[in-house]
Amino acid sequence: MKDSDEFSFLKETFKSLGNQYFDSSEIIIGPGDDAGLVKNSQETVYSVDASVAGVHFPENLAAEHIAFRSLSTAASDVVACGGALKWVLVSLTTDRADLNWMKEFVKGLKDFSDEYSCPILGGDLSRGKQCNIAITVCGKLDQQNFMKRSGAEVGDKIFVTNELGLAKKGLEEIKLNPEDLDFTSKNISKFIRPKLHFNFGQEISHYANSCIDISDGLISDLGHICEASNVGAQLNADLIPVEGEIEDALTWGDDYELCFTVPSEMESKIESLGKKHGLKITQIGEITKTSEVEVFKDCRLVTFKKRGYNHFDE
Amino acid sequence: MKDSDEFSFLKETFKSLGNQYFDSSEIIIGPGDDAGLVKNSQETVYSVDASVAGVHFPENLAAEHIAFRSLSTAASDVVACGGALKWVLVSLTTDRADLNWMKEFVKGLKDFSDEYSCPILGGDLSRGKQCNIAITVCGKLDQQNFMKRSGAEVGDKIFVTNELGLAKKGLEEIKLNPEDLDFTSKNISKFIRPKLHFNFGQEISHYANSCIDISDGLISDLGHICEASNVGAQLNADLIPVEGEIEDALTWGDDYELCFTVPSEMESKIESLGKKHGLKITQIGEITKTSEVEVFKDCRLVTFKKRGYNHFDE
Missing domain, CATH: 3.90.650.10 (PurM-like C-terminal domain)
Structure with a gap:
């Protein structure tokens, strides 16, 4: 495959990451449109956390680990409320444009998605001088159980x-x-x-x-x-x-x-x-x-x- | 006020930004806890977009404008789906720790909040080498109207x-x-x-x-x-x-x-x-x-x- 084909393949992979959990997370439309569409039969909680290279993790950490850790530290807020994880959104700004780095990053996303049965509702990819991953998490719970x-x-x-x-x-x-x-x-x-x-x-x-x-x-x-x-x-x-x-x-x-x-x-x-x-x-x-x-x-x-x-x- | 008091004041300001719209946005708990708690009587849409200094906007742009523009470009995805804006989450990574910059940034958030009657559900603040604002937006709509x-x-x-x-x-x-x-x-x-x-x-x-x-x-x-x-x-x-x-x-x-x-x-x-x-x-x-x-x-x-x-x- 040409590099550009591989990037397209990665894009498709991203779109289907954790899509086996769409139903349980009440996701109607996942990544690939202007926004993800979701039903909500319970109250929901939301939080965002950024992980910045050289601040939250060492700059030379492998992309797979950057992805998994960023998701984990952000999703931890849902645990602290007493919620169950519903979905995540991933905003990645990276100084690395190479395919291998991106593949590793996607592997980390996939591992997290499998570990916690959590779909990825959408994302955004930008180029920047410093790797910066902002993870938005959504959890579900009943209002009276919010800690x-x-x-x-x-x-x-x-x-x-x-x-x-x-x-x-x-x-x-x-x-x-x-x-x-x-x-x-x-x-x-x-x-x-x-x-x-x-x-x-x-x-x-x-x-x-x-x-x-x-x-x-x-x-x-x-x-x-x-x-x-x-x-x-x-x-x-x-x-x-x-x-x-x-x-x-x-x-x-x-x-x-x-x-x-x-x-x-x-x-x-x-x-x-x-x-x-x-x-x-x-x-x-x-x-x-x-x-x-x-x-x-x-x-x-x-x-x-x-x-x-x-x-x-x- | 001492600088540290002013930072505390700013933090409190952030927590109350657009809280007059909490009810209409079905927000039960806003900023200040591990996550924001929300009811949802309709389907909802979600999207995230990063704005990076030197990539999406000039590096020397005033903080007020950085904030307003980052919110606008992210919220635009809700328009494109046919949704009404419900709330936003703000993840700010900044290389500027000074109070004036932060005040200007908060002014931009407030202007946007007032312009579109939109509450800020929560946020995250990190230090980094490059200014990076990841905005998560939530909109509401009925499923059959999603474009x-x-x-x-x-x-x-x-x-x-x-x-x-x-x-x-x-x-x-x-x-x-x-x-x-x-x-x-x-x-x-x-x-x-x-x-x-x-x-x-x-x-x-x-x-x-x-x-x-x-x-x-x-x-x-x-x-x-x-x-x-x-x-x-x-x-x-x-x-x-x-x-x-x-x-x-x-x-x-x-x-x-x-x-x-x-x-x-x-x-x-x-x-x-x-x-x-x-x-x-x-x-x-x-x-x-x-x-x-x-x-x-x-x-x-x-x-x-x-x-x-x-x-x-x-």
Whole structure:
């Protein structure tokens, strides 16, 4: 095939990515028209997140991994609301016009689509100086199950899923040897393909008062819950399951685990849901009346240099 | 106010942009949570488009204009489907961290929101080397009124709205004096704030077989209709309303006027809709059995060096 024929083939491939899920996602018209057409028999949630080369992922990361990770980090917001993934839109700006790069990128899209049974509703392709992937995600849920950031109440128990800190170690490992990633490293897998806990998120949405995905660091993200809910939080550093340095684990982010708050009488319910889904669930503290997120270690208040990632910190 | 307070103020401003339209857009929860929550009493359409500095607009264009234009060019896809604008999501990657730039950008968002009574459902802000705005748009319509690209039929009359070619001239004028734009120039207004014909689009959707917005050039965009509909088109260059060089007008794009095809018995209906909406409507040709878009001038076939804008032409 000529290159131009292959590009046409890729375009057709893109149009049919995940089209076996069109019906379950209520998609009437998929990619290829001015817009995708969708029915909606439930309330829907929407979010957009950009992944930028050199900012969110190393510039020399393979296209397949860029695609999969960008989709995962954006779709994580649907998990945090308690939704089920319905579809995604992909806006790709790339400095690479070569066919192999595009093929790899499409492979990453396809893997994600298969992993989460998620159709791609449409996309946009631009040329630019810096690779930039903006992913729009749509999830479905019933309104009463939406886990708001503003729902935390004083006395709520605070939980996290799995461990924090792996993704930062994964990123460091990737930077050491970006061309040949060792996927037997759980840290690297964690950075590239953070597992999204859709089923667990939907189940806890019946019990949790608030929930957030940890993208910028536990302290910063729990801080968003506290600010929106007008409460504070006390964390016990000795309870928080971390890998590596505790400061990194609590302020770096990239782990895309869930932090959620639950009325204390629901504790045992949450623990049994963790078992059911094979997820490690740890109670790490409690919602308080203060307006701060405070971390205690051996009963002493610990302070960190920064709370989490901020794009506009100088 | 300290800069950091002003940034917080801007963040709050962003959250309330167009919130007077939340009810009419069925928005239950707007910006500030993990995702925006929406009811949907009709079918909905979705599209994403990126605008990249130095590619889609001049790098030194004021932030206000970047915001307004990015929203307009993305929302144009909803017009082309026959939809009404429901909401937008804004993903901004910027190399500018200064408060004034951000304020101007938010002003452009607000102007658009007011102009089209459109709420902003959410957004994302990243730092990057190249300004890149990915806009996701949602429109509402009834399924049977969706104007598909694949709906054109042999014998359909082809129409365009207004004139083609102004935006290219506008871009040239902007490049001559980017710091001090003269908005009395209809060309500059056309490039920065192309008028979106939402009401007209919704009305013709009852009669037109297919429709597209002219973003990449008439020949290229009409070519998308022909390809999707498995037909061709014959255009009469003498009828096409152009400003400037005809080749520029037919192959440049950026005008965001509509090109649509209508069964010949509906011609007069379309003309009266044009009058009703104060829009110039011109019949420029007919859908044919061939698979090409052919342009005739004085009964001779005209050929152009290129069909339209392609991001990956070398």
